[in-house]
Amino acid sequence: MRPEPGRRNTAGRSGGHSANTRNSRRPQQRRRVKRRPNEVAKRRRKRKFNEALGKFIPVFLAIAAIVAIVAIFYGSKIVERYTYSGKHADLKEYYGVYYDYQVAMIINNARVEDKGVYYKNSYYISHEDVKKYFTNHFYINLDEQLCLYTTQDEIIKADINQTGDYCYYKGDEKRELDCAPVITNDGKTYFSFNYLSLFAEFNINKYDDPKRMVIYTEDTHLDKATINKDTQIRYRGGVKSDILKDVKEGDSVYVLEEMEDWAKVMTKDGIIGYVEIKRYDKSGSDNIVIEKCEIPLEYKSITSDSKINMAFHQLFDINASDFTDVPLDAGINVVAPTVFRITDNEGTIKSTVNANYVANAHNAGVKIWGVWTDVDNEVDLSAILHKYSTRQQFIGNMISLTKEGGLDGINLDFEKIPSDAGSDWAEFLRELSVATHKEGIVLSVDNYAPTASTVHYNRGVQGDVCDYVIVMGYDEHWASGGVAGSVASIGFVENGIVNTIDSGVPAEKIINAVPFYTRVWKTKDGTVTADTMGMFSTAAWCEEYGVELNWSDEACQKYGEKEMNGILYQVWLEDAQSIEAKLSVMDAHNCAGVAEWKLGFDTREAWDVIQEYLSR
Secondary structure, eight states, rough: OOOOOOOOOOTTSSHHHHHHHHHHHHHHHHHOOOOOHHHHHHHHHHHHHHHHHHHHHHHHHHHHHHHHHHHHHHHHHHHTTTTTTOBBOOOOHHHHSTTTEEEEEETTHHHHHHEEEEETTTEEEEHHHHHHOOSSSSEEETTEEEEEEEESSEEEEEEOOOSOOOOEEEEEEEEOSSOOEEEETTTTTEEEEEHHHHOOOOEEETTTTEEEEESSSOOEEEEEEEESSSSEEESSSSSSSOOEEEOOOOOOOEEEOOOSSSSEEEESOEEEEEGGGEEEEEEEEEEEEOOOOOOOOOOOOOOOOEEEEEEEEEEOOOOOOOOGGGGTTTTOOOOEEEEEESSSSTEEEEOOOOHHHHHHHHHOOEEEEEEETTSSSOHHHHHHHHHHHHHHHHHHHHHHHHHHTOOOOEEEEEEOOGGGHHHHHHHHHHHHHHHHHHOOOEEEEEEEEGGGGGGGGGGHHHHHHSSSEEEEEOSSSTTTEEEOOSOOOOHHHHHHHHHHTTTTGGGEEEEEESSSEEEEEEEEETEEEEEEEEHHHHHHHHTTTTTEEEETTTTTEEEEEEEEEEEEEEEOSHHHHHHHHHHHHHHTTTEEEEEEEEETTTHHHHHHHHHHHHHO
């Protein structure tokens, strides 16, 4: 059969079935969907985002971890900062006591570095600390194993390092004690507080763990506070500071100083630290009143109702002791003749007291203060002053000779006291003052103008026990000093007075001595020498040699110089005008009077200005 026209005959082809299959797939392949461009971009962006996110997540986690660690660290720091420390301080370290015998001291609301000593159930304090906090009046002589305390009218004695029979002597009266009054250890001297309380005024309370003493040496007003919530007293102001003491609600403390949030406080048992202000309420005050001591110092001096005008009269021979040398119209009310000289280290005394001299002075209404001097002989005063028995013998001789001579006073002109004999000298003055005041004898002492090298003269002690203290307001430049200058410029004089007052001598006890002499200085080839002349002689010398004198405002003296025969002569003249300037300074400081060195160097004009001073 022929196929129909227009139709392809496929029946006779081999593999017809496969062909049909292929033909059936083609339409399926052609049906693949062609995606639009925006959908492709969207998918591409999503893929990139997922890739980026995959990279960021580890970084993010790392940052988060770091932030967490930082937060934890600083959070713990903040918590730590505001959390109160519970650590307690070691009180032994706080007080600085490391041995069982050491005792801490809290004095006048302050913890001090100095330590007391606990010995045989008693409390002791070193002599150095006694002088620092209580009194410098004790005298210790370890060579004699003797402690002395000399009042205005008697000497109290105690042996050092007593054993068993503890006692002291008040004058001749023996008094018992419950402990050794004074002991030594490792070269240091210690006083028991029981013995010290006889002489010094203070309050003391003692506490244990560790041993400590709370001491007041002056009346004190204390602001009191009550703790309103359990808290702690800390070493410093801050919650992290170590705890010194736990305090309970209702406990009392003394408020020493308030700051912004913290206050410095002290407990009654002597713990000083800091507590938060919000932890207490003010609750009034306490007053500490110092207990009076049994043996007080109450010095009374022999004084004059008028200014003193004391003329030094240098005498060497008993036959030359003629009162006619004293100008009776010069306003002199005291004459001080050099009539007693110490001649050796045993205290041998040479006396040139003349009975007629004494009678004439008294008839003229002039008192006599006999001068005792070491200037004229080479004497080691420390040999006389160091031992109690030697001092007492020497003082007994002084009193006897003064009374036998009919003299009114003792003037000490000891100018060679060794620097290591200062305490001996002070005790000598105390013991001598007991004897002089019992006999109504005036006691006066001559002193250099104060310098660092004369501190050992103990002017403060002199101000206590002596009736008058004379300042030798001259020898600013001395003959053998090798430097030309004024004998007593106005600045030197005023400094001498002011420094003496500052050293503890009341102005009403100070007599300033003025010079009636001048030195004519000679300088040749760098060598300086001097001739000492009286007022009249110096003025006459200047006139004779044509030395022109001009007033110096700086020195308050007339100054002149002239070169003659290769020698430079210089003069700082003492005359009535320079004396008047010095007297004005003495008036300004309310001094007790004036003294003059010496009779025979004076002029009428000088006495006139002194009399004017006496009348003011």
